[in-house]
Amino acid sequence: MKNYRKELWFNIPGRRAIINITPQVEECLQESGVREGLILVNAMHITASVFINDDEYGLHQDYEEWLEQLAPHEPIGLYRHNRTGEDNADAHLKRQIMGREVVVAVTEGSLDFGPWEQIFYGEFDGGRRKRVLVKIIGE
Numbered sequence: 001m002k003n004y005r006k007e008l009w010f011n012i013p014g015r016r017a018i019i020n021i022t023p024q025v026e027e028c029l030q031e032s033g034v035r036e037g038l039i040l041v042n043a044m045h046i047t048a049s050v051f052i053n054d055d056e057y058g059l060h061q062d063y064e065e066w067l068e069q070l071a072p073h074e075p076i077g078l079y080r081h082n083r084t085g086e087d088n089a090d091a092h093l094k095r096q097i098m099g100r101e102v103v104v105a106v107t108e109g110s111l112d113f114g115p116w117e118q119i120f121y122g123e124f125d126g127g128r129r130k131r132v133l134v135k136i137i138g139e
Contacts, residue, residue: 004032012126037138042101047091047125049098091125
């Protein structure tokens with residue numbers, strides 16, 4: 001069995017972003033040499049997310065608006081967490097909704113996706129370097 005591990009690093013200048021990281025994950029898969037197995041892709045920060053969905057701008061805008069309705073950034077005093085001097089309680093909640101990781105099957109050396117599926121990194125508290133773990137196991 002082969003094992004592969006790589007960290008992808010991101011520095012989002014703004015507070016929030018959704019980035020399609022499918023090409024980087026596919027590159028990791030090619031580097032690994034795994035033809036049959038599984039890929040785990042997970043955010044290594046508690047205010048960021050990795051998820052699978054369609055790469056469509058309108059959907060991404062819908063996510064932004066929906067998440068802001070569910071967990072608005074302001075007023076900052078709305079959240080107990082922010083009483084510690086932080087201002088990112090909403091980012092923790094958004095991450096919880098969008099999820100920490102995805103697992104994708106590898107078949108014949110390719111990501112075994114359904115129609116339109118892509119892997120995304122969701123940033124909810126940007127402005128500093130953050131990382132995503134890609135772990136691949138298989139034959």
